[in-house]
Amino acid sequence: MTTTLGTASADPGEIDTGRLEVGETRDGSSFGLPVAVVNGASPGKTLYMQAVSDGDELNGIGVIQRVVPRLDPAEISGTILIVGIVNYHAFQVAEHRNPIDDTKMNRAYPGNENGTSSERIAAATFDVATRADIILDLHQGSTSRMIDEVRVRCGKRHRLYEDCLELAKAFGCGYVLDQKGPDGQLARAAPDEGIPTIDPELGGTVGWDETSIRKGVEGVFNVLRYYDFLAESHDLERQTRANGFEQYGAPNGGLVDFEKDLGDRVARGETLFEVTTAFGETKATVTADSDGILWRTRRLPQVASGEYVCSVGTDIDSY
Known part of the structure; x- marks a missing residue:
């Protein structure tokens, strides 16, 4: 047909x-x-x-x-x-x-x-x-x-x-x-x-x-x-599944320096990223609220305070 x-x-x-x-x-x-x-x-x-x-x-x-x-x-x-x-x-x-x-x-x-x-x-x-x-x-x-x-x-x-x-x-x-x-x-x-x-x-x-x-x-x-x-x-x-998603913003303006790569496992309390000055001085350190996987990050490093930085997939399992 x-x-x-x-x-x-x-x-x-x-x-x-x-x-x-x-x-x-x-x-x-x-x-x-x-x-x-x-x-x-x-x-x-x-x-x-x-x-x-x-x-x-x-x-x-x-x-x-x-x-x-x-x-x-x-x-x-x-x-x-x-x-x-x-x-x-x-x-x-x-x-x-x-x-x-x-x-x-x-x-x-x-x-x-x-x-x-x-x-x-x-x-x-x-x-x-x-x-x-x-x-x-x-x-x-x-x-x-x-x-x-x-x-x-x-x-x-x-x-x-x-x-x-x-x-x-x-x-x-x-x-x-x-x-x-x-x-x-x-x-x-x-x-x-x-x-x-x-x-x-x-x-x-x-x-x-x-x-x-x-x-x-x-x-x-x-x-x-x-x-x-x-x-x-x-x-x-089998696939790795995230049942939740947590987003993280920048507490300060500056340049983002990630401690983890995309797809890396993160544990609660581990450092996700730092915000630094143009001279490498640390202004803020942001840690994970939950265990999960670094799922998504911003493309460019410069951020204003409150701007989106990254997302962590949470409640991880395999099916």
């Missing part, structure tokens, strides 16, 4: 790319999101995958750019639907939020087809996403440095919690943040429609991180194998 997504249309055993029209720009010109359809030669499940719902988080589109050329529809069972760039307006200006309505796109789901710019884009992509059996919403840590991890955002009491956790384990980044997310996230809204959804957060920093992109490509193919899109098998491996 032919599968269409916007102007992309593929018969079984074919790939096609096109555009999903979602509105008009300020000069009245129509614009569309880049989309792809991979229609496997054999029937099977449907995977939906999207990237760049936050306009400066580019590692996800780096993953898609590398995954699609490696897909042979003759070897695929099922269908893969892809929206390569969700936050069209923010991507054009390399900003996090949609500059048309100053909205963070991943707070706008399930959207509103008659709403704001972000709500309309969210509604159009949500309509595509809910055609799927599983969903991957590819993100990164924006301007922070962060370990490669997967987020399960539906909450432990959700009826699809175990399915989302299984999908996170199948992706296999090694680290999982298992914490209910804010309203408006795709990984919150889609499970309410009965679709397991995860939010891989592929590293951080501004720009294009090859190590995290490669980790994301590996994760996508892990999912394709585990859910039988591809003939090869994929065995689940």
Whole structure:
């Protein structure tokens, strides 16, 4: 059966790319999101995958750019639907939020087809996403440095919690943040429609991180194998899970000097970082409130008092 997504249309055993029209720009010109359809030669499940719902988080589109050329529809069972760039307006200006309505796109789901710019884009992509059996919403840590991890955002009491956790384990980044997310996230809204959804957060920093992109490509193919899109098998491996998150700010202004590296275990009372003057004089020493893992840090060392410095994943276990 032919599968269409916007102007992309593929018969079984074919790939096609096109555009999903979602509105008009300020000069009245129509614009569309880049989309792809991979229609496997054999029937099977449907995977939906999207990237760049936050306009400066580019590692996800780096993953898609590398995954699609490696897909042979003759070897695929099922269908893969892809929206390569969700936050069209923010991507054009390399900003996090949609500059048309100053909205963070991943707070706008399930959207509103008659709403704001972000709500309309969210509604159009949500309509595509809910055609799927599983969903991957590819993100990164924006301007922070962060370990490669997967987020399960539906909450432990959700009826699809175990399915989302299984999908996170199948992706296999090694680290999982298992914490209910804010309203408006795709990984919150889609499970309410009965679709397991995860939010891989592929590293951080501004720009294009090859190590995290490669980790994301590996994760996508892990999912394709585990859910039988591809003939090869994929065995689940244990993941390190954080069930909580503690954030630390700077008590003073100055330069941050970290005592731990990303991914390091920290014990309660251990030094996380110092704030120093430009001459290396210590102004403040900040210690961990709980045992955990150094999960995320700011990218640049200069801080003002009260400014974000780092996050520690807490309540650590393995599953």
